[in-house]
């Protein structure tokens with residue numbers, strides 16, 4: 001094994017950790033691996049990344065690029081070949097060494113490894129797989145590993161990567177085909193979706209074989225994810241949400257991440273430098289995504305074609321309820337669980353409590369408050385025992401304005417500005 005020069009390594013780390021920060025697809029939840037004895041660490045079922053910034057970015061993985069050299073020229077990327085930026089590349093052994101050192105010192109709980117493309121997709125992917133393989137087999141590393149798949153890499157390398165990584169991600173980057181063609185002409189949606197299909201099929205195959213052969217190897221047990229950049233092209237939220245919905249249904253993705261474009265590069269195809277980062281939009285997309293995954297909303301309900309952007313003034317569930325007053329007020333004594341979770345201010349846990357508690361009680365707003373409902377929002381959408389005086393003075397014309405004025409949404413004050421991280 002070659003000796004590692006730590007001064008040089010620090011310089012590379014500065015460049016390659018900085019270059020990796022724009023990839024947000026690094027949540028590590030749902031990875032489980034027990035320490036078999038003699039190995040180092042383990043990954044827990046609740047996820048090894050316990051620290052998240054408020055906008056969903058995970059902060060406890062060693063998150064680096066193998067290299068920021070790249071043969072591609074994607075307009076939105078600081079690593080693109082035409083960008084005049086300091087370049088660096090780790091060797092495979094350097095990434096292994098860094099990961100083990102950081103892990104032993106408890107700085108990190110896993111590795112998120114992505115890369116620019118040097119030489120070819122296969123040449124780069126081979127090195128990412130090699131890092132994961134050495135960590136698992138030689139170093140007996142049981143922490144979390146998330147590998148980004150490299151466009152153009154072969155199916156064989158993808159399948160090998162999934163044997164060592166907890167999670168794989170395939171970043172679609174730009175939500176529309178036309179936007180991708182404009183900003184990253186070397187890529188195409190079809191080419192980027194092919195690895196998603198491969199990973200999905202292998203997950204199903206391995207899951208089936210593990211039913212009869214318990215010792216069959218695991219394959220990317222925390223599943224696959226993707227990332228979309230919003231605000232770099234002129235996509236609508238409707239297109240973004242529809243694509244996410246397609247990914248969840250078609251490829252069984254665990255998560256789609258949304259990254260508000262940070263204008264740092266001068267290019268007439270992109271928003272000008274200094275254009276505000278669309279952080280509120282990014283947050284609304286995460287909320288909309290949550291509604292699809294946990295609240296039974298279809299993409300077509302969250303954003304409708306005649307108004308294809310999310311309402312930035314309120315969260316998508318409240319916006320849907322305001323648009324669809326015909327479904328309200330909901331009688332919480334008799335309504336289905338599916339309808340109760342659609343009431344603004346009532347989450348899935350509170351909805352389950354309501355279903356249990358209403359067997360024994362006529363529920364009031366006070367009861368709902370104790371169960372965890374945000375009554376300041378819910379009170380405009382429910383029918384409880386007795387008269388709901390909050391509804392009496394509301395009309396079709398004043399409803400939206402009144403409810404928004406009375407509802408303190410978390411991001412209301414950040415409507416036009418940058419959202420604070422902490």
Ligand code: SF4
Pocket residue numbers: 070071072073074077078079080081115116117184
């Ligand atoms: S292929 Fe990846 S690293 Fe290279 S320019 Fe495009 S987005 Fe950046």
